[in-house]
Amino acid sequence: MERQVKRIGVLTSGGDAPGMNAAVRAVVRTAINHGIDCVGIRRGWNGLINSDFIPLDAPSVSHIINKGGTMLYTARSEEFRTAEGRAKALATCKLLGLEGIVAIGGDGTFQGALALSRQAAQAGSRLQVVGIPATIDNDIGCSHYTIGFDTACNTAVECIDKLRDTMQSHERCSVVEVMGRHAGYLALYVGISIGATAVLIPEHEVDFDRDVTEKIRRARLAGTTHYMVVVAEGAGSAFRIAERIKEETGMDPRVTVLGHIQRGGTPTARDRETASRMGYEAVMSLAQGRGNRIIATQDGRIVDLDMEEALGMVKHFQMDRYEVLESLANTRSTPL
Ligand code: F6P
Numbered sequence: 001m002e003r004q005v006k007r008i009g010v011l012t013s014g015g016d017a018p019g020m021n022a023a024v025r026a027v028v029r030t031a032i033n034h035g036i037d038c039v040g041i042r043r044g045w046n047g048l049i050n051s052d053f054i055p056l057d058a059p060s061v062s063h064i065i066n067k068g069g070t071m072l073y074t075a076r077s078e079e080f081r082t083a084e085g086r087a088k089a090l091a092t093c094k095l096l097g098l099e100g101i102v103a104i105g106g107d108g109t110f111q112g113a114l115a116l117s118r119q120a121a122q123a124g125s126r127l128q129v130v131g132i133p134a135t136i137d138n139d140i141g142c143s144h145y146t147i148g149f150d151t152a153c154n155t156a157v158e159c160i161d162k163l164r165d166t167m168q169s170h171e172r173c174s175v176v177e178v179m180g181r182h183a184g185y186l187a188l189y190v191g192i193s194i195g196a197t198a199v200l201i202p203e204h205e206v207d208f209d210r211d212v213t214e215k216i217r218r219a220r221l222a223g224t225t226h227y228m229v230v231v232a233e234g235a236g237s238a239f240r241i242a243e244r245i246k247e248e249t250g251m252d253p254r255v256t257v258l259g260h261i262q263r264g265g266t267p268t269a270r271d272r273e274t275a276s277r278m279g280y281e282a283v284m285s286l287a288q289g290r291g292n293r294i295i296a297t298q299d300g301r302i303v304d305l306d307m308e309e310a311l312g313m314v315k316h317f318q319m320d321r322y323e324v325l326e327s328l329a330n331t332r333s334t335p336l
Contacts, residue, residue, distance in 0.1 A: 005286055007037040008100035009053065009093070012070040013044030013077070013109040016263055017134040017148025019271030020070040020104055025061040026279025027102050032058050034287050039096055043073045044105070045080035045112050048089035053096065065272055068151070068264045074105070080112050086119045093120075093127050100128045100286040102279070106135030106146070110294065114307055117292045128291020130282045131307065134275070136263055139183035142310035143296035147278065149186070150270040152179070152262040156190045159258055164194065164228060171225040173216065173245055173253040177238035178230060179262050184317070186262070187232035192325050197227040199325055200241070202234035203317040212241065213248045215329060222331040229253070277302050 010027045012020045024040070031038040040054045041047035054060075064071055079085035093101070103113045113129045120127040133140040136152035156178050167174045180186045184201025191199030198215040200206050216227050229245070231238045242253040267275070278295045285293045285304045294310035296303055305313075 005036050005099050007039065007097050008102060008283070008286060009039045009041045009048070009096065009098045010056070010072070010102045011041035011044055011047060011104065012072045012074045012134070013103060013105040013112065014074065015106065015135060016068075016070050016074050017136050017146070018068040018151035018263070018265055018267035019147035019275040020074075020134050021064040021067050022267060022272040022275035023104050023132050023134060023147060023279040024070070024072060025065055026276040027283055028056045028061045029058055030280045030283035034283065036283070036287065039098065040072050041101070044075040044109070045077040045085075045089065046075050047072075048092050048101075049077065049079055049085050051092045051095070065276075066266055068266060076108060077112070081115075083119065086116050089116060090120055090123060090125060090127065093125070099126050100130065100291065102130050102132060102282045102286070104132040104134050104147075106133065106137065107140060110140070110307070110311055114311055117307060128286055129307070130285050130291065130304070131294040132275075132278045132282050133294070133296065136186060137180055137183045138185040139180075139315065140296070141315045142294055142305055142313040144299065145274060145297040147271050147275045148263075148267070149189075150268045151265060152186055153189050153193065154268055155262050155265050156186065156258055157193045159256075159261065160190065160194045160228065160230070163256055164226070167226040167228065167254070173227040173229065173249075173251045175229045175231060175238045175242045175245065175253050175255045177233055177255070177257040177259075179259070180232040181234045184232040184235065187230050187235070188318070188321050188325065191230040192321060192328070194228060194230070195328065196230045196325065197224070197329055198229045199322075200229070200231045200235040201322075202232055204319070204322060206235060208244055208248075212245060216245065216249055216251075219329070219331055224331050227251075
């Protein structure tokens, strides 16, 4: 049974992720198709605090499905962490007549969404908030997948394939740092995909001898002449790791920090398609009276979960993937 929602706002917040634009487009088009006005809130939660918005109609989101970044800009808002900041945001919602907000982002965005929904309820406001997970880190507990992860992985793989060519020619060791301050999903997925010698992630305590030196030694004994070590940002400094490899093996590794290049670029089909379905579901949740939800993927299905419960869910790191990586890094020509 559809509730009569008249106007909603959509925003992107935190680190951008390829596919955010596709999600914005889906939110706007679905809203309009259901007779709901849509307003774009710019620069994340700061836009709600500062009344920084633009009206959005169906044509205004044309030609963005294929674009990285976010047409709404993004930011991390310190002010929104305070009750005073959120009170200003609620005042903007009232002024604009917003009954729903779709917030596209990662964990920080969702903490803001939860705080806003609680404060709105206390203030007797009808405002409902729905979150869409978009972060290249893929580290949202309730969702198997987050928008942007696939594109970031493919970008990193493409760059590392190029590095491998030159490492192979010079018979060198490459230490590549990928993003992920708190999460190793990107590093592990990329590591498997490029056939890394070793991968270091924050979820797995690093024993340098076991996890790096020994793996390089084994590969060397098996006849490998170049070595690719992938390090998640949160697992230690790539430069320090390269120094230690030099100390322990005598090689002279080259360090590459891929950095923000992983956050940009044309979103892959997987990210566009997921973002489109999530944007659609977010608006349907609001239109059908299911507010304060997080849209998530679970085993390939799109579901909407109670926000409070969803944010308490923990994603258990896929250590089985780590085992796959270790097993495939073995280059012995004869069985063990
Ligand atoms: O959360 C996504 C992410 O790209 C992390 O992997 C990274 O640690 C962080 O954002 C970098 O943030 P900033 O854009 O503030 O440098």
